[in-house]
Amino acid sequence: MAAKAASNCLELRHISKSFQERRVLADVSLVVREGEIFGLIGPNGAGKTTLFNIITGLVRADEGQVLFHGQDITHWPPPRICHAGIARALQLPAPFPEMTGLENVLIGCWFGKRQAAAPDSEAQARELLARVGLQGKEEVPAGQLNLIDKRRLEVARALATRPHLLLLDEIAAGLSPAAVKQTAELVTALRDQGLTLLVTDHYLNLTLQVSDRVAALDQGEIITVGSPREVVRHPEVASAYLGTREAKTLPEAAP
Amino acid sequence: MFRFRLSLVLPLAAALVLALWPLVWAEADLYFQVFGMACFYGVLAVAWNIYALSGAISLGHAAFFGLGAYGSALMSCYLQWSPAVTVPLGAVAGAAYGVLWGLLFKNLRGVYLGLATLASVEIPKVIIDNWSSFTFGSLGVVGIAPLPDLRLGGLELAFGTSLKAQYYLLLLFLALAGLVHRYSLVSRWGWALRAMRENETAAAMLGVEVFRHRLQALLLSSYLTGLCGALYAHLLGLIEPALVFSLHISALPLVLSIFGGRFLTWGPILGALILYPLDQLLLQPQFPTGHAALYGLVIVLTILFCPQGVAPWLRKLRQIAWN
Numbered sequence: 001m002a003a004k005a006a007s008n009c010l011e012l013r014h015i016s017k018s019f020q021e022r023r024v025l026a027d028v029s030l031v032v033r034e035g036e037i038f039g040l041i042g043p044n045g046a047g048k049t050t051l052f053n054i055i056t057g058l059v060r061a062d063e064g065q066v067l068f069h070g071q072d073i074t075h076w077p078p079p080r081i082c083h084a085g086i087a088r089a090l091q092l093p094a095p096f097p098e099m100t101g102l103e104n105v106l107i108g109c110w111f112g113k114r115q116a117a118a119p120d121s122e123a124q125a126r127e128l129l130a131r132v133g134l135q136g137k138e139e140v141p142a143g144q145l146n147l148i149d150k151r152r153l154e155v156a157r158a159l160a161t162r163p164h165l166l167l168l169d170e171i172a173a174g175l176s177p178a179a180v181k182q183t184a185e186l187v188t189a190l191r192d193q194g195l196t197l198l199v200t201d202h203y204l205n206l207t208l209q210v211s212d213r214v215a216a217l218d219q220g221e222i223i224t225v226g227s228p229r230e231v232v233r234h235p236e237v238a239s240a241y242l243g244t245r246e247a248k249t250l251p252e253a254a255p
Numbered sequence: 256m257f258r259f260r261l262s263l264v265l266p267l268a269a270a271l272v273l274a275l276w277p278l279v280w281a282e283a284d285l286y287f288q289v290f291g292m293a294c295f296y297g298v299l300a301v302a303w304n305i306y307a308l309s310g311a312i313s314l315g316h317a318a319f320f321g322l323g324a325y326g327s328a329l330m331s332c333y334l335q336w337s338p339a340v341t342v343p344l345g346a347v348a349g350a351a352y353g354v355l356w357g358l359l360f361k362n363l364r365g366v367y368l369g370l371a372t373l374a375s376v377e378i379p380k381v382i383i384d385n386w387s388s389f390t391f392g393s394l395g396v397v398g399i400a401p402l403p404d405l406r407l408g409g410l411e412l413a414f415g416t417s418l419k420a421q422y423y424l425l426l427l428f429l430a431l432a433g434l435v436h437r438y439s440l441v442s443r444w445g446w447a448l449r450a451m452r453e454n455e456t457a458a459a460m461l462g463v464e465v466f467r468h469r470l471q472a473l474l475l476s477s478y479l480t481g482l483c484g485a486l487y488a489h490l491l492g493l494i495e496p497a498l499v500f501s502l503h504i505s506a507l508p509l510v511l512s513i514f515g516g517r518f519l520t521w522g523p524i525l526g527a528l529i530l531y532p533l534d535q536l537l538l539q540p541q542f543p544t545g546h547a548a549l550y551g552l553v554i555v556l557t558i559l560f561c562p563q564g565v566a567p568w569l570r571k572l573r574q575i576a577w578n
Contacts (some may be wrong), residue, residue, distance in 0.1 A: 111461055
């Protein structure tokens with residue numbers, strides 16, 4: 001039992017949330033294991049972003065618990081959750097517009113997870129920027145970057161907080177196929193480094209391709225959890241989200 | 256390297272000029288008073304701006320000013336303590352109200368915060384106005400002890416009577432406030448304020464403790480404003496609620512900071528050192544009836560053509576001149 005708890009990175013227990021009359025999440029329970037890429041799929045309005053907001057402390061769950069490494073973090077404020085080791089790249093990028101790209105990342109380095117301060121935050125920040133493909137744009141004010149670069153900056157900034165668990169919200173939306181491929185490589189490389197990732201995306205190819213396990217969410221409820229192949233073939237998923245034709249073709253795209 | 260030095264040399268040179276001109280021009284009480292008060296309002300602008308740096312625009316700093324003034328004046332009146340003690344202690348009244356703001360207005364932003372701060376000035380004002388047995392009510396406190404004299408070896412600094420000595424005291428006060436302002440911009444703490452000012456949600460998710468840092472900024476801001484109020488009481492010798500809790504006191508630091516440039520170390524200070532003497536020495540004597548309108552026009556023109564204030568504009572000019 002203890003060993004099992006240790007291998008759970010994030011555990012959601014019976015999370016429910018309503019906004020006024022509308023039920024957005026209904027009794028959602030999930031386990032994200034240490035070191036895996038966990039994909040969360042579901043159509044628009046399925047509750048993916050609300051779930052992310054609850055995990056990062058921006059929104060309070062009506063019911064249920066969030067456990068991180070076995071510790072109850074349900075009603076912690078966002079900075080404390082960040083210090084514990086959860087970082088997130090937002091769906092709509094929210095850079096510090098007047099700061100340069102480098103300064104944006106430095107904020108993450110300086111205020112992120114508490115540990116011995118990195119001796120050279122600036123070198124580390126530059127490395128992270130290069131890693132997401134923003135080399136040469138270190139000195140550009142973040143407000144002047146285009147949408148795709150802002151998204152990249154979100155990822156670099158989140159990584160700068162030295163997280164255990166990284167939440168990536170709609171990371172590939174609007175990216176070119178080449179950029180999607182880069183993102184896939186980055187996500188896999190991060191996992192191989194020991195990070196745990198929870199990703200959502202409309203661009204199913206990416207999620208299904210990189211995820212170790214996938215959960216399908218529809219109208220605030222978990223339909224099924226399993227390997228990408230299993231989830232796509234699940235009849236309810238196919239009807240709720242993918243459409244039957246896509247359900248036939250997509251598994252072939254996955255390795 | 257050279258530009259870095261220049262950015263240090265210019266403020267130092269300005270400080271030197273401000274420190275030395277009274278030695279050359281010995282009898283100029285009008286100028287001592289005007290530039291002394293310009294320094295004073297410079298501190299007020301810096302104090303206001305420290306809270307504004309955290310992304311909170313206050314329209315009610317007169318509350319801290321008035322509470323600091325009454326705190327020190329009443330303490331000196333009832334306990335007969337020296338202003339050297341009552342000024343720093345009296346300012347605590349302002350800071351305490353600041354902490355109250357921080358807790359009550361925790362979730363207010365933007366216009367709502369502005370309105371709440373504006374309205375909260377009325378509470379201490381009305382209480383002091385009506386609690387006549389303790390505060391002397393709307394008549395105000397008169398005959399407040401002047402600042403004490405200081406003997407440093409052969410040098411006698413008559414802060415109570417000499418406008419020149421007062422000028423130096425206020426200049427020193429401004430220099431200290433300038434250092435605090437610099438810290439609030441360039442330190443790690445200053446970067447936390449900047450991050451939450453530019454995007455509060457993102458800052459919180461990156462580990463910036465928004466509530467704690469904003470409360471610290473407010474504490475510092477309200478204490479400094481309280482200090483200004485306390486000094487004001489002893490410099491003037493009389494205070495009344497309508498004077499120290501006036502809208503003018505809340506609005507002036509905002510105007511000076513925005514005119515000078517809120518995001519540069521010497522921006523609010525520059526605003527005070529330009530606008531206040533301009534009004535007192537040029538507009539008032541030349542246009543005694545219409546000076547307020549001209550003053551307003553200067554501010555409107557600044558906001559229209561230099562929305563970032565004059566400091567960034569001057570910096571750009573300097574860069575052009577050097578290249």
